[in-house]
Amino acid sequence: MNPGDRVRVRRADQTFEGVLLPSSTDDHLVVKREGGYNVGVDREDADVEVLESAVHDLETGGSEDATEVEFDDDLPTISLISTGGTIASTVDYRTGAVTAQFTAEDVLRAVPDLAGLANYRGRVVANILSENMTADVWQDLARVVHEEIEAGADGVVVMHGTDTMQFTASALTFMLDTPVPVVFTGSQRSADRPSSDNVMNAVCAVEAAKADAAEVMICMHDSPSDDACALHRGTRARKNHTSRRDAFETVGAEPLGRVDYDTGEVDFRTDYRERGEADLDLAADLESDVELVKFTPGDGRAVLEAAADAEGIVLEGTGLGHVPTDWVPRIEELVEDGTAVVMTSQCLWGRVCDRVYDTGRDLLDAGVIEGEDVLPGTAKVKLMWALANVEEASLAETMRTPLAGEITERSTPWQ
Helix, strand or coil, rough: CCCCCEEEEEEEEEEEEEEEECCCCEEEEEECCCCEEEEEEEHHHCEEEEECCCCCCCCCCCCCEEECCCCCCCCCEEEECCCCCCEEECCCCCCCCCCCCCHHHHHHHHHHHHHCCCCCCCCEEECCCHCCCCCHHEEEEEHHHHHHCCCCCCCCCCCCCCCHHHHHHHHHHHHEEECCCCECCCCCCCCCCCCCCHHHHHHHHHHHCCCCCCEEEEECCCCCCEEEEEEEEECCEEECCCCCCEEECCCCCCCCCCEEEECCCEEEECCCECCCCCCCCEECCCCCCEEEECCCCCCCCCHHCCCCCCCCCEEEEECCCCCCCCHHHHHHHHHHHEEEEEEECCCCCCCCCCCCCCCHHHHHHCEECCCCCHHHHHHHHHHHHHCCCCCHHHHHHHHHHHCCCCCCCCCCCCC
């Protein structure tokens, strides 16, 4: 009897059937039942019958090597790239916590619904939970996506943790010009839970990667139901709920489109860059020394001083883009010393306009760059990219110019 065997466990008047899982102690058996839930049983009280040996491969662990499955000439080729996160997670039976352990190949085995939709190449860039994501991993990911497209992939799906997915999607949007779809997806709930969203999100992401929009997108549940996924532009998406399956929303605009889970049909609802329209190009340099500073009432200048040594600062100001009056002289000093300072708003909708009130006009005089209606997190990523790729004289204009849908043409009262 070994982990991975299908077993029948009898204890008193109860009987459990399922796959035997690793246990944190020698005194207990852990069985995954058909419904997806696990049950623990004292070994001393259990009568165990092995129904079938090694029905499930419980080997885990990462590999940086590419993996392939058998190809069908009639299907497009989709590259599945794993960075970790809940969609590629399982339970650590030592601690009981969800941990990132699956490789990209494991994701294919875990989501058999992907079979027949495309040819797949699997590749692991990182095996981390998304709170551990760094700019270095963004750069590695951008290079790998570039390599996969250069090698002939018709689309790319990036498996990523949801907590920081919007930042990574934004980073790739600025670093990569792509002639094919690049689709980020993840799951709010791990595969061990009956309410997991990993299968539907993965299937819809592959359908989106086969479609016509050659942009960096996020594909996640469109509603709490298992009917469709929304496609969000990578620079306009935000995770707005900690645990709902439809946690992601497009802010200040309409989602790019929707993928019907039952039919696989992709319905685009706004303008997008078409497949093949852009030439493949990579500008992966980033200036990592950029700080995002959020002002809250009562904050003194010490909050600003903590970021004073950075190459760039994105301010998350109030309303139209304000911070306290006594911050303005210090901001002017920072700008004169070469620090790029960009103003964004804490409000989810609307755009910065520092021409309405005295504080705003003083900030403009101090050299602050208006961030229009770009989301604060996206502004940080864009500034990281711009500082590494744009001449200083063009920096302000670049930050005010929409490069990848991060700035909308105009804000209306209902946005």
